[in-house]
Amino acid sequence: MINARRYGACRGRGLEDDVDGGAAVLGAGGAALVCQQVRRVRGQAEAVLWASLGFLVVMLIAVRGLVGWLVVPALMVVIGLAAAKVDAPLQTLYAHMWVWFLLIGAVQRMLLYVRHKHYYQDGSDTRILERRTLVANEVWVLVLLAGTIAALAYGGAMLLRTEV
Numbered sequence: 001m002i003n004a005r006r007y008g009a010c011r012g013r014g015l016e017d018d019v020d021g022g023a024a025v026l027g028a029g030g031a032a033l034v035c036q037q038v039r040r041v042r043g044q045a046e047a048v049l050w051a052s053l054g055f056l057v058v059m060l061i062a063v064r065g066l067v068g069w070l071v072v073p074a075l076m077v078v079i080g081l082a083a084a085k086v087d088a089p090l091q092t093l094y095a096h097m098w099v100w101f102l103l104i105g106a107v108q109r110m111l112l113y114v115r116h117k118h119y120y121q122d123g124s125d126t127r128i129l130e131r132r133t134l135v136a137n138e139v140w141v142l143v144l145l146a147g148t149i150a151a152l153a154y155g156g157a158m159l160l161r162t163e164v
Helices: 022-040 045-062 066-085 088-115 125-133 137-161
Strands: none
Touching: 045 066, 045 088, 066 088, 088 137, 125 137
């Protein structure tokens, strides 16, 4: 996420107003850790859940509004309980579901960003990148969309290739 102060969910404008590449990156990294866990039998599903909990703690800094203050702590409790109290096979299941949610959610959010043409707004992430780099706004939209789709393809391929 480039523009944390203008994060769509934080200001109550809607989730699609600004681009959030953090979910795609965390999802792809989580997929790598989950796949390592499945291959080595003892591994990283718990680490994915704890890292996600750390990510959500950082998100508390950016979240504003009633919905954000209700959803993020609730999600922290659920992920914390899954990381601390659940057996390893269920932790692997929860980590897989969480990683898929992050990967698909990032692409869905980027598609909404493109569909509603929020990239034309002055405070959007792609406008800020355009001003700072002198590369066209539409190019940045394509780069960010390609990046989220690539993260979904890479992470999804790793998750689907694992043997149970």
